[in-house]
Amino acid sequence: MEINEIKEIIKLFSSSNVDQLEIDKEGLSLKLGKDKTSVVSAPVEVVVPTAAAVSSPAAPPEDAEDTDLFIVTSPIVGTYYRAPSPDADPFVDVGSRVKKGQTLCIVEAMKLMNEIQAEQSGEVVKFFADNGEGVEYGQPLIGIKVG
Template identity: 45%
Template sequence: MDIKEIQNLIKFVAKSGASEVKLEMEDVKITIKTGPGYTETTYVQAAPVAQVAPQVVATPVSQPITETAAPVTKTAENISNYITVKSPIIGTFYRKPSPDKPNFVEVGSEINAGDVLCVIEAMKLFNEIESEVSGKIVKILVDNASPVEFDQPLFLVDPS
C-alpha cells in the first residue's frame, strides 16, 4: 500500500463520518479513529530490518484566516475574480523548504503554473504544492507550521 492510497483512505474516512476503521493486510496495519474534535491515524508497517514503526497523529484545528498586506478596499466583485489554491492533502503547512531558506512565495509574488507555493508535511513526507495557474499571490490564508485539512483554502491568486 503506497502513501497515496493511505492518504485517500484517510480522506474517505474523514468524510464518511465513521468513528473507527481498521485495515490489516500482510505487512500493513492501519487504524483510523475519528470523533468530536480529533482524528487519529496510526500507520504501522513491518520492516525487514528492526526499526521503530512510524506513527502519525493528525489533529484538525479550525484555522484563523491570516491576511498579509492585502488592500482593505477590495470589493466582493474583485475577490470573486481570484482563484483559490486549496490543500490537496491533510498535513502541516510550511511556507519554506527549510527553516534557513526564504519563503516560496510572498503576497505580491508573480507565479507561473508549476511553481512551488508551499510544502505540506503528511506522514513524515514533505509534499510540494505546485500552482496550477499563473498570476499574482493576493493573500496567504494559512499561518506557517499550521495544520491544514483536505480542500482547505491556502492562497488567493489573481490570474490577470
C-alpha cells in the first residue's frame, strides 16, 4: 500500500459513520478505530443575572398597563431578528394573529438561532425591539393583545 492510499483511507474513515476498520493488504496491517465514548455536546444556555436583574425585574414598557397585553421577552442575550433570513418576510407583523407555540422571531446567540415562540394566542400590537438590535435577557420584544 502506498502512503497516499493510507492517507485517503484515514480521511474517508474519519468522515464516515464506521467505528472500526481493519485492512490486511500486501503484508501490511492497518487498524483504525474511533473512540466510542465521544461526547456530542449540545449548547447549554447559561444565564448569569446582573445585580440589577436580581434586585428588581425589568420594568415593563408603558404600553403594558393594558392587562390584556402579554409581553414576549428575550430568554437570552443576543441579536433580535424578525425574519428567518435577511431577504425573507418577517414571522409576524403588527396586526398578525398568532397562536400559542407559533414562532414570532429569532434571537441569535453564539451563532445559534433561537426561535422565540408565542406563549399566548392573540394579536401582535407592538414591537419593542428593532430588527438586528442587540437584546438583553428579559428585555421586552413583542406585545400581544391576548384573546
